Every structure is written in structure tokens, then in C-alpha cells.
Amino acid sequence: MRHRLTKKSGNFSEWLIQKLLLLAGISSMLIMALIFVFLFKEAVRFFFTANPFDLIGKWVYDDWEGHYVFKMMWQSISEVPKYSLIPLICGSLLVAFPATVIAGVLGLGCAIYLSELAPSKVREILKPTLELLAGIPSVVIGFVMLAFIATFIQNTFHTKFRLNAFVGACGVALAVLPIMITIAEDAMRAVPKDLRDASYALGATKWQTVWGTVVPAAVSGISAAIILGFGRALGETMIVLMATGNAALVTGNIFSSVRTMTANIAAELGSVAQGSEHYYALFLVGAVLFTFTFVLNLVSEIVLNKMRQKLRM
Template sequence: MPIFQDADSPKEDQNAPREVLLPLGESSLDFQRFITSKKFHFSEWLMEKLLLIAGVSSVLIILLIFIFLFKEAVFFFQTGRLLDLIGKWVYDPWDEKTSFKMMWQAVSEIPKYSLIPLLCGSFLVAIPATIISTILGIGSAVYLSEIASAKTREILKPTLELLAGIPTVVIGFFMLAVAASFLQEIFHTQFRLNAFAGSLGVAITTLPIIVTLSEDALRAVPQELRNASLALGASKWQTIWGTALPAAVSGISASVILGFGRALGETMIVVMATGNAALVTGNIFSSVRTMTANIAAELGSVDRGSEHYYALFVVGAVLFTLTFFLNLSSEIVLNKMRRRLRM
């Protein structure tokens, strides 16, 4: 490589090469001047710096997101307290007693900003979605990488990409207009729109992620391992269960973590299909409101600088932190796998 970089590093005096190159004639001298001239180096330097700025911009954007979410979130504590994010002691004139209420009720006489029902909703949607898409996704990944012929894969993979390309608002609309009534008839649920309908919709968006990344992980497993297993007399499926899947387990778990992060952050599907009632519940067939849906439903109607506005940024900051750490851990697991497979 250093040979190629001679043109950019004018370490010696510009006149120095002249003597050396004299026998080669005037034209080569011009060429030498051409590639070592100062003006040229300036544009090289400028381009490198411009590209550096473009590269650094994504770091900058992540930092700005971090700063602006948390800056606004911190303002919440001017009036609110940390305990408010869990629940509030509220005097109930009907029961004539004070009780601890975990509610998100931003527009009321005593506004309540408990994150518990929102967290409840988010996990009640994201966990079933991740479970469904993990089971289906690993199955598909095994089929694509271990069984399907190259031709089948060439057709199936782009089809999966097309599934991933469907706008989430379309899936939300489909769940709301078609699937929700269908599901209600099967399960006889009280609410037409519930966490389960939402999680099925979210599973559609996380499935392509899990399939693609799990398949990559399975294909990264060296062929020699499979050959060794087959040579020892193991059948195809014994090889898959006993050799390929265990070797790819870190890559697969990274994909599941990433899928879970996506499921937590999914917005449009849950706004449209989960019913948007902020309840503290463990019932998957009840209406819920996720953190994302809460922001989407309320940010449009708040005044900037109100306690409600800052509370929504608190929700956003919690959401960002959760997904940030999920992404980070998925990356750490992946890096570990890459390092191990390189050995």
C-alpha cells in the first residue's frame, strides 16, 4: 500500500525529483509536477475532510437524539417527581379514601403520568410478537440455509424482502380492518382490538429481520462441521439440531434481541390495532396502550413546555434507552460470534 500513497505525501522538496527524472524528458517532468502540485493536494484534503464530516454525521445524529430527548425529559422533574412515573396517591371522592393509582391519564384534574401501564402494554405486545416470529423465523432460516436449493432461495429471499418492505401502516390497517374481526370470532374476546391482534401485526414486521439474520448466522457455520457430523453417521436433521444450530446460536440470539427491539419500537401497527386503553394488565386479549402508541396519540395535541409535553419526552427517553441497550447487546453478541468464527 505505501507505494500507492506516494502521490499524496509530498515529504521531500518538490524540486528534488527533477534531477532523477531528467533523462526521461520534459513530458514526464510535467506529469511529476502534475501529481505533486499543491493545488491538487488541497482538493484531495478537502474531499477527505468532507467525507469525514459525512461519516461523523451519524455519530452526531445519535448524540443529538440522545441530548434532545433527555434534555426535554429532564424538564419533567421541574414539577413532577420520580414517583409520579410509577404512580400517584389520589383521593377518590367516591370511595372516600386515598389510593395509589398507577395510571396514565394526562388530561384530567389531577394528571397522572405512570409509565407502568405503558410498559405493560409495550411488553404485552412485543413479547408475544417476538416469540411468534422467533419460532417461525428460525424454522424458515433453517429451511433456507440447510434444505432449500439455491434456486428456491433465490426466489424466497427477495419475497421476504418484499414482505419487509410493506409499510407498517398497511399492516396496521390490515389488522384493524380485516384480521381483528376474524381473530375476535375465533377467540371470542371482549375487545375487538387487543394486544394479541397488535402482536400478530408486529410479528409480521419482525419476522423478516429474524429470518435474514438467523440465516446469515447459519450460513456462517463452516461446512466442515456439517461434513464431520454427517461422516460420523448423523442424519441430516441430527446434524441440523446437534451441529448447525448450536454453532449459530449466538447469531440467532442476536437476531432475536434485534427483533425484540424492533417490536418494542413499532408504532403504527400498535396505534391502529391494540385499542389504545392504558391499562395495567397481564391479559393478552385486553386493550393496551404501548409507549410508542402513547406518544403517537398524544404529542399532536400538547402545548410545548407543558408538563404533559415533557412527560411524553420521558416516555420517548425510556423507549430510546431500552432499544439502545437491546441493539447494543445484539451487536456485542454478534461481534463475539464473528471473533469466534474467524478462529
């Protein structure tokens, strides 16, 4: 009788604990949903007062020119506020794209070295180093770019702006490098040893094996690393806020000062009246940014999952 009693109460608390754990388990899904809802809830209000076309540009009367001109500008504090997303997206891409290229080339090299060449002693030093590098706060990288690297780059390339997209891209590349190396290396190490042995048996050299066998076999993991790195680069805030100069220009010049979506939110949200059109415009920028990174993360997740399934078979 006693046994049955304790068992019953035990069952109830077990049931309760399991439900609580389930709640915790789905918390990250819940948070993703909440982020989505609360970003878009504020973002759609922008369209209550503004024209969707404003997000591209606006016809504004130019006193200087004496007629109306089409301006693609982000100029939130002005007689006629302009909320064009074009210069911000342009800025974000001008930082994130070069950063991904730099980090991709370096990262692929590092990953090949770590998985194919490095003796285990070197690995034991390099892997923790990467983690320590990943652990450096982005505000510190931003500060180092601002204080030391920016002047060096200006003197080397004789650029007009001391703070420009390229300086930001270098800093962002450093920030996304560790995670790209980790994912690419994991993918290469997951390539079965049999494949390498087969390649060597056919007379291929070390590097013929790397380029002809290992890299093609790990290509999905490597592309996942690049996609993820690009997403992280788009979302990087403090480095670009400190190192890119923050001028919202529509330009393709990598040595020009730019303003990214992230930096734009960080720079302006502090001084904006809650509930104003400007406030909703900033949430709209956040929603666009979130959508970009969400899709990129999802794609890399799917690619990695496919690869894991294939390797398990």
C-alpha cells in the same frame, strides 16, 4: 514547476475532500448523539415540576371509594394528571414479547429451511419475498390488522375487545419476521461445512445435524436476531397504534386492550402544548423507549461482532 504546482493544489483539495468525507462518515454517530441530547434535554424537565415517584403511581383521592387510593395510570388529561409509566411499559411488553415469540419460532424455522434444506431455486424466490414483505409499510400492516384480522381473531378466541394486544403482536411479528430470518439465516450459513460433514460422518441424520451441530454453532447469531427483533417490536409504532385499542391498562391479559409507549407518544404529542408538563412527560416516555432499544441494539451488535470474529479465526 507546473507539475509541482498542480500537485500542491491537488493535495489541498484532496485534504479538504477527505475532511468532508470524515464529517459525513461520523454523521451517524453525530445524529445518535443529537437524538440522545435532544430527547433527554426535554425529558429531564419533567422532573422540574413533577415528582419522580409519579412515574410509578400517585395517591389520588377517590370520590367513589371515599379515601385515597394508589393509582398506576397514564391519564394526562384529568384534574390530577397522572403520568405512570407502568401501564405503558406493561403494554409495550405485552405486545413485543408475544410478537418476538411468534416471530422467533417462525423465523427460526424459516431460517433453518432456507439455510439447510431449500434448493437454490426456492431460495431465489423466498429471499426477495422476504424483502418485499419487509418493504410493506407498517401503516399498511396496521390497516390490514384493523380491517381484516382483528374481527377474525375476535371471532376465533371470543375476546372482549376487538382490538387487543394479541392482534397488535401478530402484526408486529409480521413486521419483524424478515429481519430476524435474515440474521438467523446468515448465522447458520456462516457455520463451516466441515462441521456438518463431521456430524454426518458420525452417522447423524439431517435433523440431528441441524439441532446438534448447526443451531448450537450459530446460537450467538440466532440470539442476536431475537434480541434485535425484540428491540424492533418495542419500537414499532403504527401497527400498535392502529391495532391494540390504546387503552392504558395495567394487565397481563394478552387479549386485553393495551397502550404501548410508542402509541402513547403518537396519540398524544399532536395535541399537547409545547413546554407543558405533559409535553415533557411524552419526551420522557420517548427517552425511556430510546434507552431500551438502544441497549438491545447494542447488545445484539456486540454479540454479532463476537460471532464474526470467532468465525474469522
